[in-house]
Structures are given as C-alpha cells and as structure tokens.
Amino acid sequence: MHATSSSVDRSARVDSSDRSLRWRVVDIVIAAVLGVATGLIFWFWNTIGYLWFETADAVTPGFGGIAVGIWLLGGVLGGLIIRKPGAALLVELIGAIVSALIGNIWGPTTIYSGIVQGLGAELVFAAFFYRRFGIVVAALAGIGAGVGAWIFEFFTGNIEKSAVFNLLYLGSIVVSGALLAGVLGWFLVRALAATGALSRFAVGREARREV
Amino acid sequence: MSSLGVPRPGYLHGLNPLTKIAVVIPAMAAVIVSREPVIPLALLALALVTVFTGTRLPARTVVLLLVALPVGVAIGAIGFGLWTDPARVDRAMVLLQVGDYRLYVGSLVAGLTASLRLAALLMLALVSGLTTSGPDFVRSVVQHLRVPYRIGYTALAAFRFIPRFRHDLDLIRQAHRVRGTGGRRGPLAAIGRLAGAIVPLLAGAIRHAERVALAMDARAFGAHPTRTERHSVPLRRRDAVFAVVFLTASGAIVVAIVVSR
Numbered sequence: 001m002h003a004t005s006s007s008v009d010r011s012a013r014v015d016s017s018d019r020s021l022r023w024r025v026v027d028i029v030i031a032a033v034l035g036v037a038t039g040l041i042f043w044f045w046n047t048i049g050y051l052w053f054e055t056a057d058a059v060t061p062g063f064g065g066i067a068v069g070i071w072l073l074g075g076v077l078g079g080l081i082i083r084k085p086g087a088a089l090l091v092e093l094i095g096a097i098v099s100a101l102i103g104n105i106w107g108p109t110t111i112y113s114g115i116v117q118g119l120g121a122e123l124v125f126a127a128f129f130y131r132r133f134g135i136v137v138a139a140l141a142g143i144g145a146g147v148g149a150w151i152f153e154f155f156t157g158n159i160e161k162s163a164v165f166n167l168l169y170l171g172s173i174v175v176s177g178a179l180l181a182g183v184l185g186w187f188l189v190r191a192l193a194a195t196g197a198l199s200r201f202a203v204g205r206e207a208r209r210e211v
Numbered sequence: 212m213s214s215l216g217v218p219r220p221g222y223l224h225g226l227n228p229l230t231k232i233a234v235v236i237p238a239m240a241a242v243i244v245s246r247e248p249v250i251p252l253a254l255l256a257l258a259l260v261t262v263f264t265g266t267r268l269p270a271r272t273v274v275l276l277l278v279a280l281p282v283g284v285a286i287g288a289i290g291f292g293l294w295t296d297p298a299r300v301d302r303a304m305v306l307l308q309v310g311d312y313r314l315y316v317g318s319l320v321a322g323l324t325a326s327l328r329l330a331a332l333l334m335l336a337l338v339s340g341l342t343t344s345g346p347d348f349v350r351s352v353v354q355h356l357r358v359p360y361r362i363g364y365t366a367l368a369a370f371r372f373i374p375r376f377r378h379d380l381d382l383i384r385q386a387h388r389v390r391g392t393g394g395r396r397g398p399l400a401a402i403g404r405l406a407g408a409i410v411p412l413l414a415g416a417i418r419h420a421e422r423v424a425l426a427m428d429a430r431a432f433g434a435h436p437t438r439t440e441r442h443s444v445p446l447r448r449r450d451a452v453f454a455v456v457f458l459t460a461s462g463a464i465v466v467a468i469v470v471s472r
Contacts, residue, residue, distance in 0.1 A: 023361070024424075025361070025424045026420070026421060026428075028362060028365040029423050029424040031365075032366050033372055033419070034417075035369060036369050036372050036416075037412060040376055040412075041405070048401060094366065098370075156243075192414055192417070195411075197415075
C-alpha cells in the first residue's frame with residue numbers, strides 16, 4: 001500500500017499510449033492462473049461459505065445471499081488486474097470450472113453460475129469502457145456479478161419462492177457482491193501490487209512509484 | 212485416441228469429445244426440469260450403460276460407481292428429505308414420528324428425486340469426463356468451435372498449474388506455522404488462515420505465470436494466426452451414429468415415461 005487511492009485513480013486514465021485492448025500472451029496466462037487460484041478460493045469457500053449461507057438462510061430466508069460475495073471475486077480480480085475485454089468473464093468462468101472439477105455439491109451447474117456471474121462483472125467494466133478501475137467500479141462490478149447470479153438462480157428455482165424471499169436475496173447478494181467481491185477484491189489487488197508481482201501490468205505500475 | 216493396431220479401450224474413446232458433450236445436453240435438460248424420480252433414474256441408468264459398454268473402466272472406478280453412487284443417492288435422499296418443506300409434499304403417509312416431528316413418505320420421495328437428479332447430472336457429465344483427455348478436448352474445441360488456439364492452449368497450461376498451487380499452499384502454511392501463526396481450530400481460524408495465505412499464493416502464482424508466458428513468447432506462441440496440431444481430432448461418421456443412437460435412446464425414454472403417466 002504505497003500509493004494513495006487518488007493517485008491510482010488519476011493514473012488509471014493516463015498511459016493511453018500503451019493502453020491496448022489486445023490480449024498479450026502474458027494476459028492469457030495470468031487470466032488462466034488467476035482463474036485456477038480463484039477456483040481454489042471457491043472450493044475452500046464451498047464449505048465455509050455454504051455453511052454461512054445455510055445458517056443465514058435459516059435465520060431469515062433470503063439472507064443467505066450475504067455469503068455469496070466470495071464466489072464473485074473472480075470477475076472483479078480478472079477485470080482489475082488484466083483490464084482487457086473478457087477478462088472478468090474468463091477468470092470467473094475458469095474459477096467455476098476448477099471448482100466443479102475438484103468437486104462440489106453443485107457439480108457442472110457451477111459452470112453456468114460462473115458464466116452469468118462473470119458476465120455481470122464484465123458488463124460493468126465494459127460500461128466504463130475498460131478505463132476506470134477504482135474502488136467504486138470494483139464494487140459495481142461485484143454488484144453486477146451478484147445481480148447476474150440472482151437472475152440465473154431466479155429462473156432456475158427461486159421463481160417458485162415468494163417475492164419477499166427474492167427481494168431479500170437480491171438485497172443481500174448486492175451488499176455481499178459490493179463488499180466481499182468488489183471492495184475486498186480491490187484491496188486484494190492493491191496488496192498484490194505492493195508485492196511487486198503485478199509490475200508487468202498497468203495496475204502494478206500505478207501502485208508502485210519507480211525510484 | 213489410440214489407433215494403429217493397438218486394441219481400442221472402448222468406443223467412447225474413439226469419439227470426438229464435442230460429440231460426447233453435446234449429446235448429453237438434452238438429457239441433462241430433461242433431468243433438470245423433471246419433478247419426479249423416474250426420469251432421472253432412467254437417464255442415470257442410460258448413462259451408466261453407456262459408460263460401461265463404451266469404455267473399459269479401472270476396477271476402482273467400477274466399485275466407486277456401483278457402491279458409492281447408490282450409497283450417495285441414499286444419503287442424499289435422507290438428507291434432502293429431512294429438509295424439504297412438509298407443506299409442499301404428499302402427507303398421506305407418515306413414516307416416522309418423533310414428538311411433534313413427522314417424517315412423511317412424500318418428503319423422502321422429494322429427497323430421492325433431488326438426489327437422483329444430482330446423480331444423473333453427474334453420471335451424464337462422466338460420459339465425456341471419464342473418456343476424454345484434456346488436450347484432445349482443447350484440440351477439438353480449437354478445430355471445430357473456432358475458439359482461438361491462444362486461449363485454448365493457455366487454458367490447458369493453466370490446468371496443469373493445479374498441483375503446483377497445492378504445493379505452494381502447503382509451503383505457505385508451513386511457513387506460517389514455523390513463525391507460530393495459526394494453529395487454532397474452527398471455521399473462524401480457517402478463514403483467518405485463508406486470508407493470510409491468499410496474497411502470497413496469488414503473488415507466487417502470478418510470478419510463475421509470468422515465467423510461463425515468457426517461455427511461450429520465446430517460442431513464438433501466438434505469432435501466427437493458426438498453428439499445426441500434433442494430431443487432428445476429426446468429426447467422423449461414428450460420431451453421427453453415436454449421436455443419433457444416444458439422442459434417440461434418451462428421447463425415447465423421456466417420451467415413454469411422460470406418455471405412460
């Protein structure tokens with residue numbers, strides 16, 4: 001954490017000379033690796049997060065959405081680090097595939113969830129033309145992923161539940177997406193940049209000033 | 212994909228990976244929309260028959276499928292059954308009564324349906340999952356679905372990272388233990404351990420990926436619009452035959468069950 005948030009936001013818009021939306025080989029490899037890493041996070045969260053989900057849902061039906069955010073992290077991380085069209089979708093999708101391959105109770109349907117959650121985050125980054133990557137955009141991307149998940153689950157089963165349940169679920173998933181995926185993901189990327197691992201990426205060059 | 216005189220391990224291995232994935236999709240859709248146990252059970256049986264006739268499975272997998280699958284379905288049926296909402300099931304027959312709690316036969320049927328649906332989805336996915344190698348899948352996606360080979364092959368490289376991640380995570384945890392952090396038990400401590408491991412894990416993974424990307428760049432990966440393959444994974448007549456047979460069988464099963472009701 002060497003840079004203040006204002007400096008991150010300012011330099012996010014300069015550097016247009018080397019800002020390219022074309023995928024380099026390193027971008028693809030990093031997307032794949034980030035996807036695998038988030039898949040492992042998902043797999044870990046599949047036990048703890050699902051326990052939390054079920055507990056919260058038992059207290060107030062619909063409130064379980066508050067635990068969903070961690071499962072939306074892939075899209076935010078991919079978008080913030082790689083900054084190319086499709087990155088959010090690709091990372092979240094690979095994460096979901098890994099989570100399904102290692103084995104979880106949802107099986108192959110995890111992959112469909114990954115697609116809609118990644119698309120939700122992707123659309124938010126696209127709405128800012130892949131130019132803004134501040135904490136607000138990150139939170140919005142988390143919300144986008146959450147809304148994507150909500151829409152998918154609405155049509156695959158929640159449609160049979162009450163409107164109150166679905167509204168509560170939407171509210172809690174939005175809060176969880178903004179905080180656990182968006183804000184947490186943004187701080188995670190800053191911490192990663194501070195280690196110097198991201199120095200081949202624009203996000204790493206912004207966070208660390210050359211001396 | 213062995214030819215050239217080597218005895219083939221079963222007809223499923225000779226099919227294009229995309230065929231095996233595509234033909235089970237209608238059956239999966241039928242399982243997902245079904246609301247009773249018969250359709251998932253029948254399609255589960257069809258998938259089992261396909262896998263057992265189409266490939267020579269190792270003994271361990273056979274035991275797993277014939278013992279663990281029914282046990283898993285039974286446990287799942289009881290687990291789901293206990294949690295189903297009694298207001299939504301048939302309450303004509305009470306199976307068990309403990310104090311105020313009643314377990315209805317209808318609840319168990321609902322639970323059995325849910326767990327059979329999961330088992331059928333798993334088994335249908337295994338038709339391709341057990342008989343397809345990752346590289347062949349990537350080759351056929353690149354050749355037939357026009358997925359850019361740069362993405363296909365890089366994704367393939369990434370899946371080979373998974374064992375490495377496990378190793379890295381172990382190292383990080385050992386390092387934490389050496390320094391005396393962690394050691395507490397319980398879910399909160401586990402979340403704390405993950406939070407402490409995640410940044411070094413990701414940083415290490417990104418550094419490793421950079422080296423891989425550099426190595427790929429050095430070998431001019433992605434310099435040309437197309438690339439040659441070690442071998443091609445064609446769509447052949449047998450793919451069409453298998454698709455027609457499997458689609459007809461799964462369609463006939465579903466139609467027969469729906470009509471006989």
